[in-house]
Amino acid sequence: MPRIRNNELRKFEKSLPIALLRAREATTRLFKPFIESHDLTMPQWRVLRALAEADALDAKTLAERCVILPPSLTRIFRCLTQRGLIAQVDCNDARRHMVRLTDEGRALFEDVVQESEPSYMQLADAFGPERLDTLLDLLNDLRSTVQTMSDPEEEALPLRKVAGGR
Amino acid sequence: MPRIRNNELRKFEKSLPIALLRAREATTRLFKPFIESHDLTMPQWRVLRALAEADALDAKTLAERCVILPPSLTRIFRCLTQRGLIAQVDCNDARRHMVRLTDEGRALFEDVVQESEPSYMQLADAFGPERLDTLLDLLNDLRSTVQTMSDPEEEALPLRKVAGGR
DNA sequence: TATTGTTATACTCTATAACTATA
DNA sequence: TATAGTTATAGAGTATAACAATA
Secondary structure (H helix, E strand, C coil), rough: CCCCCCCCCCCCCHCHHHHHHHHHHHHHHHHHHHHHHCCCCHHHHHHHHCCCCCCCHHHHHHHHHHHCCHHHHHHHHHHHHHHEEEECCCCCCCCEEEEEEHHHHHHHHHHHHHHHHHHHHHHHHHHHHHHEEEEEHHHHHHHHHHHHHHHHCCCCCCCCCCCCCC | CCCHHHHHEEEEEEHHHHHEEEEEHHHHHHHHHHHCCCCHHHHHHHHHHHHCCCCCEHHHHHHHHHHCCCCHHHHHHHHHHCCCCCCEECCCCCCCCCEEECHHHHHHHHHHHHHHHHHHHHHHHHHHHHHHHHHHHHHHHHHHHHHHHHHHCCCCCCCCCCCCCC
């Protein structure tokens, strides 16, 4: 019966939400300049990043993967479409808003990657490539663990049928 | 000379900023209800959390530890002071706004901890307590690695003089 | 009737610059 | 002159509910 004793509180650094926030803040600060120099916001960048790996994705999938609420995504679609970076794709289900990168969008995406990759490499070097990989695995596992806890009926999240890491 | 080949892009799950964001989003969603049921926002909670471990802290320190910009912190101070959860502390330097938890603030803090700790335990159980600890260490190290990269002259961050984990 | 996405709306956080007070 | 914090302000993200269109 492990009762909590208040004078034995986990330290501030041992708070998971805060550690995640601070790590993200530091990491974001490192990469943000590369994104913003191309007049992209971080959420817009996440959408481009997600689309760069897929032929086309619908709003719901993007919202989940990029952690963006539907109303924000609507605005992002409008903005990126106006700039010619994404384009709508025809779809069986007329309710779905599917989009893909345009050639221009892909070119911009690759520019940002080329420019920021040295910083990523430098970080990987300083932190240790294997530790970075471990961290990424732990982060992804943490997310699916929490999601499984939150939605007891669903299993993991049916993005694709993947068992372990995802 | 490891040039980047664009068809060998790191996968979406291998993007550090996105993995951090998604892990944080999931974790936050788990704990937020406990915070909000006491009419606290997450930034307000971080301030209480930080103060719970210290006798008193000034605005600058809190801003850095809690990842809150000074203007936001000003409002948070005002709100928490009005609610009687924190109180200003006299200080040699009249420029500094130092605050501490009141008894009421500490009581509220401990209520939230008591209520949310079971979920934390459940998460630790499901994820593995050692892996959780590893994750926390990696996150804190990542942050100081990035900070060292960003501020080449400063060493790590002179919060306290700590060498390794922090 | 359920699902997908948009619109509307309110609120909070983010970010910068300008200002005040103190050292 | 430098530092700590506040104020002002614009903008972006967060979140909910109500609505439209499609399945």
